[in-house]
Amino acid sequence: xxxxxxxxxxxxxxxxxxxxxxxxxxxxxxxxxxxxxxxxxxxxxxxxxxxxxxxxxxxxxxxxxxxxxxxxxxxxxxxxxxxxxxxxxxxxxxxxxxxxxxxxxxxxxxxxxxxxxxxxxxxxxxxxxxxxxxxxxxxxxxxxxxxxxxxxxxxxxxxxxxxxxxxxxxxxxxxxxxxxxxxxxxxxxxxxxxxxxxxxxxxxxxxxxxxxxxxxxxxxxxxxxxxxxxxxxxxxxxxxxxxxxxxxxxxxxxxxxxxxxxxxxxxxxxxxxxxxxxxxxxxxxxxxxxxxxxxxxxxxxxxxxxxx
Numbered sequence: 637x638x639x640x641x642x643x644x645x646x647x648x649x650x651x652x653x654x655x656x657x658x659x660x661x662x663x664x665x666x667x668x669x670x671x672x673x674x675x676x677x678x679x680x681x682x683x684x685x686x687x688x689x690x691x692x693x694x695x696x697x698x699x700x701x702x703x704x705x706x707x708x709x710x711x712x713x714x715x716x717x718x719x720x721x722x723x724x725x726x727x728x729x730x731x732x733x734x735x736x737x738x739x740x741x742x743x744x745x746x747x748x749x750x751x752x753x754x755x756x757x758x759x760x761x762x763x764x765x766x767x768x769x770x771x772x773x774x775x776x777x778x779x780x781x782x783x784x785x786x787x788x789x790x791x792x793x794x795x796x797x798x799x800x801x802x803x804x805x806x807x808x809x810x811x812x813x814x815x816x817x818x819x820x821x822x823x824x825x826x827x828x829x830x831x832x833x834x835x836x837x838x839x840x841x842x843x844x845x846x847x848x849x850x851x852x853x854x855x856x857x858x859x860x861x862x863x864x865x866x867x868x869x870x871x872x873x874x875x876x877x878x879x880x881x882x883x884x885x886x887x888x889x890x891x892x893x894x895x896x897x898x899x900x901x902x903x904x905x906x907x908x909x910x911x912x913x914x915x916x917x918x919x920x921x922x923x924x925x926x927x928x929x930x931x932x933x934x935x936x937x938x939x940x941x942x943x944x
Contacts, residue, residue: 654881655806655854655881655882658744658772658773658805658806658853658854659744659773660743660744661742661743661744661770661772662740662741662742662743662744662770663742663744663745663746664683664740664742664744664745664746665744665746666679666745666746666747666750667746667747667748667749667750667775668748668749668750669750670750670751671747671750671751671752671756672707673708673755673756673759674699674706674707674708674710674711675707676752676755676756676759676760677707677708677711677712677715677759678695678707678711679760680759680760680762680763681711681714681715681718682740683739683740683742683745683760683763683766683768684737684739684762684763684766685737685738685739685740685766685767686714686715686718686737687714687718691714695710695711695714696710698710698713699711722737737766737767738767739763739766739768740768741768741769741770742768742770742771743770743771743772743773744772744773744775745763745771745773745774745775746775747760747774747775747779748775748777748778748779748808749777749778749779750779751778751779752776752779752780752781753779753780753781753782754781754782754783754784754785754788756779756785757776757779757781757784757785757786757789758784758788760788761788761789761791761792761795762792763792764789764792764793764795764796764804765792765795765796765799765801767801768801769801769802771801771802771804772802772804772805772806773804773805773806773807773808774804774806774807774808775808776789776807776808776809776812777808777809777810777811777812777856778810778811778812778859779812780812781809781812781813782812782813782815783813783815785812786812786814786815786818786822787821789822789825790821790822790825791825793825793826794824794825797825802850803850803851803852804826804852805850805851805852805853805854806852806853806854806855807852807854807855807856808854808856809856809857809860810856810857810858810860810884811858811859811860812860813860813861814857814860814861814862814866815866816863816865816866817866818866818870819862819866819867819868819869819870819873820869820870820872820873821873822870822873823869823870823871823872823873823874824873826852826855826870826873826874827851827873827875827878850879851877851878851879851880852874852878852879852880853879853880853881853882854880854881854882855880855882855883856884857883857884857885857888858884858885858886858887858888858920858923859886859887859888860888861888861889862885862888864890864894864897864898867885867898868897868898868901871883871901871912871913872901872906872912874913876906876908876910876911876912876914878913879915880913880915880916881915881916881917881918882916882918882919882920883916883918883919883920884919884920885919885920885921886920886921886922886923886924887923887924888924889924889925890921890924890925890926890930891924891925891926891927891930892925892926892927892929892930894930895921895924895926895927895929895930895931895933895934896930896933898934898937899933899934899936899937902916902938902941903937903940914941916938916941917938917941918938919934919938921934
């Protein structure tokens with residue numbers, strides 16, 4: 637029997653870019669649009685399902701026509717109203733009185749170069765744990781996020797995990813500043829090894845399972861000023877079952893000594909005697925200051941890894 641050319645092309649593409657599927661699915665691309673605090677809050681209301689399209693007109697009318705009211709104040713007021721409605725759910729006498737949140741089933745959200753900052757990240761953290769099982773890729777590169785914003789990101793990811801939602805599989809944090817003491821917190825928030833099974837309390841009987849094969853596959857930390865201490869703490873906190881395959885660390889001023897520390901870490905074992913990040917086989921160290929020895933050692937360390 638003859639082979640199907642279309643299948644051959646698809647299978648060749650899959651081999652060329654095994655993580656290409658992380659870009660597939662419903663996409664919201666807001667990259668390179670500078671977003672104000674009010675705009676980020678408005679987007680979050682929509683993404684969490686709190687704001688339906690038919691409510692958008694009245695909300696904008698309120699923001700534009702009420703004295704002393706702007707978009708930030710209007711979105712805050714709308715948020716409080718939706719909170720009251722959700723609280724009223726617990727006292728509802730019949731299903732028709734219950735307000736349900738139906739977030740759009742986005743798989744990929746690109747907020748790169750939107751300059752949302754720490755305030756924007758705080759508002760958006762709710763989106764990460766809204767009832768959207770489809771979400772797999774989040775791009776927050778060059779968003780002017782610092783420590784407070786990363787704490788909000790950690791809160792969002794941990795809450796997502798505690799609610800039994802599938803973990804984020806691709807996270808792009810390039811171009812934001814990761815402080816020296818953030819490694820452990822960020823790594824444990826990104827990791828998905830803590831929650832195995834969890835039943836939602838909101839009447840949804842779907843059982844999500846986070847098997848060891850699920851979790852972060854792609855992590856981009858280029859231009860984050862991350863120190864080697866912070867990086868190794870972050871990678872350790874991901875856990876021995878983390879399925880990470882691709883790590884980008886370009887433009888972090890990593891020198892030969894730091895490269896040696898990273899090689900030692902990658903060739904080491906976990907406390908359980910297991911290999912560190914066993915599926916990691918793609919490492920981007922471009923635009924660093926590795927020197928010939930650092931480059932050789934890192935190349936050898938990565939090429940020794942199994943291409944699972």
